[in-house]
Amino acid sequence: MSETSTMVPLSEKLQGNVARSVNPYGCRQAVLNQIAYVQAKGHYAGAKKALIIGGSSSYGLASRITTAFGQGADTISVSYERPPRDEKMLGTAGWYNNVFFREAAEKAGLIAKNFNGDAFTQDIKDQVIDYIKTTFGGQIDLLVYSVAAPKRINPDNPDEVWRSVIKSVGESVTGENIDLEKNELFEQTVEPASEAEVTATKHVMGGEDWEIWVNELKKAGVLAEGFKTILYSYIGPKSTYAFYHEGTLGAAKDAAEASSHKIQKVINDINGEALISVSRAVTTKASVVIPIFPLYCIALYKIEEKTGTHETPIMHKDRLFRDMVYGGRRAVDESGRLRPDAWEQRNDIQDQVADLMTKITPENFNSDLTGYAEFRREFLQLNGFEVPGADETEVDLAALKRLEP
Template sequence: MIKVKINQKLNGNLARSVNPYGCRQNVLNQIAYVQEKGHYDGAKKALIIGGSSSYGLASRITAAFGQGADTIGVSFERPPRDEKMLGTAGWYNNIYFRQAAESVGLIGKNFIGDAFTEDMKQQVIDYIKQNFGGKIDLLVYSVAAPKRTDPNDPDNVWRSVIKPVKKEVTGFNIDLEKEMLFKQTIEPATKKEIDDTKHVMGGEDWEIWIDELKRAGVLSSGFKTILYSYIGPRSTYAFYHEGTLGLAKDSAEISKKHIQENINDLNGEALISASRAVTTKASIVIPIFPLYCIALYKIEESTGTHEIPIVHKDRLFRDMVYGNFRKIDQEGRLRPDSLEQDKEIQERVSKLMQKITPDNFKTDLTGYAEFRREFLQINGFDIPGIEESEIDLDELTKLRP
């Protein structure tokens, strides 16, 4: 038996440790939330691409414990290796989700690997045919990746960046390790960086998944598929709506149209949903965005409209994808972010952002405490009721996804 101390470690805005028991409790808490909301009619066989954390995990949980769906999750995660490398949070999320799903008689199959590759797509197709009833009726595409290999040229690797376009942008960011506010300047993306980000973060691979699944005959009549986007307020446009990520999501709109044409004969539906701002591993490294979040969270606290991923995605599927309360914009996108984008809330957020300084950002003026807590909880820390100070490494290495 090898006992390892659990220590919360941050390197700037990167987490260098994980609490597996906290991850387990975090998964169970999300399941309990969905179960309390009750069952609703939806998918029966769901495939979640990028289902090990944040929006993808929340989507998988509401599919399984809200809709009663068997699920397949595809994600790229690392297992525990030794005392210094205990694995990634997503590794444990996958395991504890599967255990919970199986405990109520549901399939919770996990595929660990690169979702962009042809080999992974074929593995999933084979599994659907042989062990999953032959067809799926929902595919959620929730992938945030740093790179993707060109499927037509294995020597060419596209790398995504979160940058502004045409002009440099300077704004405040938050260093969670040192708990300080600092100014950061990001140079504009090059044409290659823009193109690469479209290849990685756009809808290209989403399209390929649907093409191959349909060709294999594993999409059911009435099949639905959804990809997540983000628009946000004007204060974040430089990196999102008008930056490299925004351009990538614009390309996803084109993919959506292609997919819809492809699944019309199945009476299928291709959707893009504009998600709300949440604390993620990716979002906290973007200048201005953390400042916006701590202002937003404070205002939402007073209005009762703050949503963590499970609350947001359960509402999306329960009310909009499978319910009768769809909010759709003129481009045809689902808009569950309408609570965040409420005009009065955004006006209050903008005013608050002007008041935040390096000296007061940690006070009750802002929602910094909630923002930091949500980041730590991604990796299993600061979870109520979890007090373990050490783990059994032998026990962890025996767990399988």
């Protein structure tokens, strides 16, 4: 017997800088809009079989979309998302992104497999490897590692849970942040992390699990000749160093770079490549809860509006793969990292951003002086609201539950 239809009204709900609601069909339209962006750019040579760890949203989803619809690749995504349950819990945006990406990819004749589970666990790794061997052609030629997680269980000690924190290191940092729920600017102090918190954040957000994935895949014999793997980092401007680049997240990114060198040694014999790409600042569910970071973003977005250099995740990652990873137009720094963030880091842009940040006040931050409107709109779009082309005001809960992940 089919479940009785229950129509659920859609409305955006924020708690601080955390979304508590989702528009499922807005998520579908957002996926279709990103696909259309990539298709308009045209096909380019690249991967044929790709695995994206953390492929349900933001940079991971954008990587999957450009890989599939730009390169024509079959894809696997591993993410940890919640399906619809009841009127109060319609599921997570990432769950719908996975569903509607798969539908679009299969319509285009591509394989799109979604694994919903904890990417840190051995069980998920085993499931993915088995699927590659039995159903996915036997080998992959691209692994994208794009994970932002709050915790990870120690694989050698199940009783120990590492929890990541977003804190400064050494001393407290005070600055202004934005409350998206209240549309308010407020002063915030970030307390320094303990040594144990820094270590835990490196375990969760560093490159340890990336290494494990590559080692397990290599051991299983499922990495193709010329295999590439890439992890996303962020450096940002000096104005954000204290709470990012020189904070706990920065320590984790440094650890990830050390992991890339270890991985490179593992895949040298298959002419593989382990890459670190320094991404630009974008609106994500993770970035909006980084202390003080949103203030920088609203200044940056305004200046980029004038210079024509603003990029959303799909624009940024499509350019990364199209031009740098596979296009032969690599911009690298002295450490060998890919630097698609060079547009953001241009001296003229950063000088203007720094000047604008000094002029932002609680009274004027939500005005044409800044890019706050764009920043808030992009955040709402992460959960399917204010997406161009999506106009649903209610959804059928029973229909949502029938969607295949």
